[in-house]
Amino acid sequence: MVPLDCADRAGRARSISTAASAARRGDIVLVPTESSYALATDAFSVRGVRSIRWAKGQPSSVPLPVMVPSVMTVGGIAVGIPDQARDLMTAFWPGGLTLLLAPQPTLAWDLPPNAPIAVRMPLHPVLLELLDATGPLVVTGANAAGMSPPLTVDEAVGQLGEAWTVALDAGPLGDHPVSTVVDASAGASSPLVVRRIGAVSLEDLRAICPHMQDDDIR
Template sequence: MSPVFDCTTEAGRADAIPKAAAGVREGRLVVLPTDTLYGIGADAFSVDAVRALLSAKGRGTDMPPPVLVPDARTLDGLATDVPDYARALVAAFWPGPLTVVLRAQPSLAWDLGDTRGTVALRMPDDPVALELLREVGPMAVSSANRTGHPASRTVVESASQLGAAVEFYLDGGPVTGGLASTIVDCTRDEPVVLRVGALSEAEVMDVVERSRADALELTSPAPDEPEPGAGTEEPGAPEASTASEQRGTTDDD
């Protein structure tokens, strides 16, 4: 029987994280809580561990796992050609339920499966997951369930499906989210929502549009300085209209 560690307290995490981290470094699998669902994780840079993860779930290399990271600054170490709108999404929703698909750094010594040169990245908003990730670095993490079966919201549900295939179970209590992350393909000029999860497509596109509007405003040339005396009203001229009258009114969300 694989050990289950109570990570609902600081003392429990202090005992569990070093043991789980050592196991991950040795190529073992771990079930961990995230802000969305429970996940099954492995060292992203261990080919054998990633294969064991896929085998535990009952899937092949045609369904590569996402990679969880401990910090947004990890983005540029794992991905290349990151568009500005992807950085805006990360700034808005990390840590949180957003997975971004980007071009993977070609120099990385890993094999996540048939990724076609991409990597799906997410920073979870969960203290147990983040503490483990800070110890071991990027981890390949997929939902802690057998393919085709319900996703796990508790460590017991995870263990009932994955059993002894997992070396360590980290119990962070029932997850509060319950919805999978929203996945956005950021490998092209325009973002494409591949899966709607905890974030709606409207929430995603609102951030993209606002980031582009802000960028356009920053790059717009400043108006020419008026000549001395220019703009002075002639005696008897009508009062200038207010700014709201000139541009009309808008309702911003």
């Protein structure tokens, strides 16, 4: 495992270039998000996605989140996106909002068939710069089952060993809330449904989409 320091801008540019090359090859990269360190790889790499599942001990039936560099990218990976979902993207991206969307049926990727994809544009600057260089990445927490999300590279190593080729080290991360999850996968004719409340409150969501339904079990 190669740890790459992202503390200064010059070093960060070199580190992100190295990490982008690794992700495009289908290697696993350890990345910082707003709330924890996570495993990432090219969303369209079958080898990369299967490697993440193996590292996490997850079956292929478990959906993996996809992160994108911009709102415009979403149209290439999802279909039937409701206007209200686009309004939420405009209001809360980049940031702590995950949208469940219907995937493009023509895409070749190793994600569960006939299941929505969880899509988010993150706020962490290092991860955003990496996404700008790579396009969509599968990104999921670098924690073992039942363990707390790691806030440092060392904590991630302690939980999963060195399952990645490259680690983007942004230092200790703050303890931020998980993202809010809104289901928009049923299409324009169905209401949006909150599946989990996290970083974005229900009040803030309803300020954009007044008829948002709440299905979160708190």
